[in-house]
Amino acid sequence: MRYLLVIGVFILSTFHSLAQDNSSRELARREIEQQFLSANLTLLAGKYQIEQARAAILQARLWPNPTFSISEVNLWKNNPAETMPSLVGKWGKHQQVSMELEQIIETAGKRKKRIQLERLNLKSQELEFEETLRNLKFDLRESIIELQALQVQETLYQSQFELFSNLSDAFFKQWKEGNVSEMEYVRIHSEMLSFQNELTEIRNDKLTRIQRIKTYINLDEAPLIVIADTLNIDRFITPQILQWKIDAMENRADFRLAGNQVELSRQQLAVEEAERKPNVQLNLGYDRGGNIMQDFIGIGASIDLPIFNRNQGNVKIARLEIEKSNATLTQHKLSIVNELDASVSRLTQLQSIIEKLGGQFEDQLDRSLEKYTRNFQSRNISVLEFVDFVSSYLDSKKNLIDRKEQYLKTIEELQYVIGKDI
Template sequence: MKKCLFYVLFSLTLLSGYAQENQTLDLNLKQIESLFLANNLDLIATKYNISIADAAISQARLWDNPSLSISNVNLWSTKSQRDEIRDMTTSSFAKNTEFSVELGQLIQTANKRGKLIQREKVSKEIAIQEFEEVLRGLKTELRKTVFEIEYSQSYLRILNNQQKSLGQLVEAYKRQVQQGNIAKNELLRLQSSLLELENEINETQSELNDQSKTLKILLNIPPLVNIQIIDSLEAVKTPETILLSDLLEKAEEQRPDMKGMRLQTKLHQKSLDYEKSLRVPDLTISAAYDRYGGVWKDFIGVGISIDLPFFNRNQGNIKAARLNIEQSQYLVEQHQNTIRHEIAAAYNNYSYAYDFYKRINKDSLLPELDSMLEAYTKNLLNRNISMLEYIDFMDAYRTNKQTMLNAQKKVDIQFEELQYITGTDIN
C-alpha cells in the first residue's frame, strides 16, 4: 500500500510539473483516501490548531516576569545640594543624583498557574476532537463523491453503448432512405432518439465534471489530471449483521462531536477551578534600593504587597462558570438524544436501500439486457420488429440500467451515512 501511495504521489508530482494535456490517473478508493489524508489542505490547516493548543499550554507554564522600576531621579542639582552631598559622601558614583530602584516579582497563589495549565490541556483535547470531526466530515464527503463519480462513469458507459447502437442504426436507415426502401419519418424518429440520448450524455458528463472538480479539490491535485475510479467491488454489509444497540454504544464512545461536548463540560469545570483560585489575592515581593531619599544615604529594603479582597472576590465569573457547567450538561444530554434518533433513522434508511438493491438484483433481467440490446438492433435492421418496439426497449434498457446503478449508489451512500453518524467505520 505504501509503495502504491508513493507511486501515486510521484505521478502527481510529475503531472503537476509537466502535464500540458489532460492526463488520466486510475485510482481505487483506498488510494484516494491515502492521497486525501496526505494532501487535503483543510485537514492540514485544522491540524495546526493542535499545535496552537500546545503553544498555549507552554505559555501557561511560564512564570510572570519580574518588574524593575527606577524613580525619584533628579535631572539637575543646586550648588547648596551639591555642597550638602559632598559633606555626606566621598563616593564618585552618581554623586549629585538622588534615585531609587525597586525589583518586584509576582507570586501567584492558590495554584493558579497549575489550574490554568490543566484548563489549556483540556482545550488541546478539544482541538484534537475538532480535528477528528473535520476529518470525519471530509472523509464522508470524499467517499460520497467517489460513489457519485462511479455512478456517473458507469451510466456514461451505458449511454455511450446505446449511442453506438443508435448511431449504427441511423447510418443504416440513411442508406435505406436514399434507396427508397423505408419512409423518412422512421429515420427522423431514430435521429430524435439519438439527439435525446446525446443530450443526456452531455448532462451526465457535466455532472461528472462537477463531481471530479470536488474530488480534485479534496485531494489537492492539479486540474489537468483526470481521475478514473477503479471499482473496488467490496461486498455490501447486510443490515442483519449490524446491531442497532452496538451502533448507539459506539456513537457515544467514538463520535468526535460527542467527545468534544463532554470535554466542553470538563473545560467549564477547569474554568470554575481557575476562577475560584482568583479569589485568593496574589503576592508581590520586592527589594528596593534608595539613594539620598531618606534618613540614610544608601537604603536597602524589602517589601510585600497583596490586594485586600473586600469588594471583588470574582463572584460574577465564578457564578458564570457554574452556569456554564449546568448548561453544557443539558447540551450533552440533548446531543445524545439527537444522535440516537439520527442513528435509528440512518439504520432504517440503509435497511430500505439494501432490501431494494437485493430485490432488483434477484428479480432483474439486467444480466441479459446487453445481449438483448444487440439482438433488438439486429431485428430492427432486419425489419423483424417495429420502430416503436425498438424505442420502447431502448427506454426500458436505459431505465433498468439506471435504476440498478442508482440502487447500488444509494446503498453505498446510505452505508457511508450510517458510518458517519456512528462516528467510526463499521466492520
C-alpha cells in the same frame, strides 16, 4: 437483405468499449484517500491549530516576570545637599537613586488551573481536527461514489448513443433509398439526440465531482480522474444497532468534543473561583540618600483587598456555562441515536430493493436487450417497439445504478454516524 446486413454491422459495432482518454488518470479509492490524508490543505491547517494549542500550554506554564524599576534619580545637585561617597570615579557624591524589584506570587493554584484549562483546550483542538477529518472524509467518499455512478451511467448511455447513432446513419441511407419510412428514421435520430443530451449532462456532472475530488486531494494537474473501483456491492451489512450506538458514543469526535466542553466549563469555573483570591506582590527595594540611612535596603508586600470585586459575575457565567454544556451534551446524544436509527432504516430498505433489482433480474435485462436487438435486426419487431424496450431497459438499469449509489452512500452515512469504518 442489404438492409439487414447494414443494420447488423452497425449494431455489432456498438458493443466495442471506448478507449480511455489519454488525458485521464485512473485512481483507486484507496489511493485517493491516502492522497487526501497527506495533502489536504484543510487538514494541514487543523494540524497547525493543534500546535498552537500546545504552545498555549507552554505559555501557561511560565511564571510572571519580575518588574525592576529605577526612580528618584537627580541629574543635578540641589542645595543644601549632603555629601556621600562617589558612585563612579568622582561622580555621585550628591546623587540620589531608588531601585525596586517586584514579583507577583499567584495564590489558590491559579497557574496550575490555567495549565489544566489549556490542556483541555488542546484536547478540544485535537477533537475538532478529528471532526474535520470525519466530515471531509465523508464528503470525499460521497463524491467518489457519485463519480463511480456517473461513470457507469456514462458507459451505459454511451453504448446506446453509439447504437442509435449507427442506426441513424443506416436508416438515413435506407430512407434515401426508399427502404424505410421517414417516420422510422426520425424516431431513431431523435433517440440518438436524446442520448447525446443525456451524455452531455452526465459528463458535466462528472466534471463537477472530479473538480471537487481534486480540491480535496490538493491535485492541480490537468488530467481528469477515473475511479478504478466498480460500483458493485460485495456484501450486505447486518445491522448491529445496540453495538453501533455504543461505538458512536466512544468514537464520534463531535460527541467527545461536547463532553470535553463540559470539562472545560468546570475547569473555567475553577479558574474563576481561584481569581476571587488576591495575588501577593513581593518587592525588594534599595534607596540611596533618600532616608535616614545612606544606603537603605528593605522588603515589602502588597495584596488587593477583595471588598468590592470578588469576581462574582465571572463565577456565575462559568456556572451557567456548565449547565449549558451539559444540556448540549444530552441533546447531542439524542441526536446521534436518532441519526443512527434513521440510517439503519434507510440501509435496510435499500438492501431489500437491491436484492429484488440485482442478481438474476439484472442478467435477465441484459439478455432481453440482446434478444430485442436480434429481433430488431431481423425485422421481427418495429422501430417503436425496439425504442420502447430500450427506454424501459435504460430506466431499469439507471434505477438499479441509483439504488446501488444510494446504498453505498448510506453505508458511508452510517460510518459517519458511528464514527468509524464498519
